[in-house]
Amino acid sequence: MTEITVRSPATVSNVVCGFDCLGFALESPYDEITVRISPEPGIRIVNNDDFGLPTDPALNVAGVALRALADDAGVGHGFEMVSSKRIKPGSGVGSSAASACGAVVAANELLGGRYSRKELVHFAMAGEELASGSRHADNVAPCIFGGFVLVRSVDPLDVVPLDCPPLWAAVIHPQIEIKTSEARALLPKDVPLRSAVRNWSNLGAFVVALEKGDTKLMSRSMVDEIVEPVRGTLIPGFEQVRAASLAAGAIGGGISGSGPSMFMLCETRESAVAVRDAMDAVFLETGIDFNTYVSPIEPNGVRVV
Numbered sequence: 001m002t003e004i005t006v007r008s009p010a011t012v013s014n015v016v017c018g019f020d021c022l023g024f025a026l027e028s029p030y031d032e033i034t035v036r037i038s039p040e041p042g043i044r045i046v047n048n049d050d051f052g053l054p055t056d057p058a059l060n061v062a063g064v065a066l067r068a069l070a071d072d073a074g075v076g077h078g079f080e081m082v083s084s085k086r087i088k089p090g091s092g093v094g095s096s097a098a099s100a101c102g103a104v105v106a107a108n109e110l111l112g113g114r115y116s117r118k119e120l121v122h123f124a125m126a127g128e129e130l131a132s133g134s135r136h137a138d139n140v141a142p143c144i145f146g147g148f149v150l151v152r153s154v155d156p157l158d159v160v161p162l163d164c165p166p167l168w169a170a171v172i173h174p175q176i177e178i179k180t181s182e183a184r185a186l187l188p189k190d191v192p193l194r195s196a197v198r199n200w201s202n203l204g205a206f207v208v209a210l211e212k213g214d215t216k217l218m219s220r221s222m223v224d225e226i227v228e229p230v231r232g233t234l235i236p237g238f239e240q241v242r243a244a245s246l247a248a249g250a251i252g253g254g255i256s257g258s259g260p261s262m263f264m265l266c267e268t269r270e271s272a273v274a275v276r277d278a279m280d281a282v283f284l285e286t287g288i289d290f291n292t293y294v295s296p297i298e299p300n301g302v303r304v305v
């Protein structure tokens with residue numbers, strides 16, 4: 001085999017109470033990425049979309065992730081990657097993670113599957129570091145594993161896939177730009193102990209709620225005193241979207257990753273559609289362009305098509 005195409009899903013990270021350590025995969029949107037073995041050494045990137053991402057592999061998240069894998073594998077050949085992105089860069093639903101993960105999963109298939117999923121997460125984190133200046137795995141781990149994933153540690157990497165009931169997400173993407181690096185620079189360097197206690201209590205409870213399928217406990221646990229109060233101010237209509245979504249039946253939700261997208265978890269597709277409609281109604285009032293999605297949680301991560 002010298003060529004393979006994969007589908008790489010969007011992801012929601014942080015999930016309100018798990019900043020930098022919790023995320024889940026969405027069935028849609030997703031990117032399609034083709035990787036080929038090329039006889040010439042090095043990495044070549046072709047963009048088959050209109051996003052204008054860099055084709056210099058040293059400046060491209062998928063390029064640096066592929067480089068990390070190729071260096072570790074010590075391959076004598078090169079890789080060519082054709083990226084057909086549907087996940088808008090900077091949207092807050094793991095666009096850079098989808099690129100990096102799709103590239104390394106596809107390359108690994110071409111190398112006969114020599115790396116584990118955890119090792120692939122490690123390579124994909126090189127892309128996150130390029131995109132945001134930080135080696136976090138709360139998008140790349142769910143992108144590769146699927147479902148909900150807790151990242152207990154990035155160094156050494158310790159990834160904990162979680163059981164969860166069937167859930168849906170409604171996502172709204174306001175067409176404004178928030179750079180992850182800037183959204184991270186705003187965050188407090190020190191956290192009051194009382195707020196830290198509340199956050200780790202909520203994260204622990206949320207994980208138990210997922211595993212038990214206890215949506216009421218999930219709902220009570222989706223609270224964050226540390227990150228969202230700062231970042232929420234960057235997103236017009238943030239509190240109104242949350243209030244309208246909860247009134248329409250959402251389990252809970254908040255900022256997706258570093259924004260500007262917002263997500264709401266829901267028990268059924270019907271509920272997610274009602275929540276999406278409630279989000280739409282809030283945003284129509286703001287005059288800001290937006291897109292909305294309804295998607296089930298994607299259980300398997302990047303897959304070959």
Ligand code: HSE
Binds near residue numbers: 013014258
């Ligand atoms: N956990 C990261 C953040 C996700 O919130 O900054 C964005 O890449």
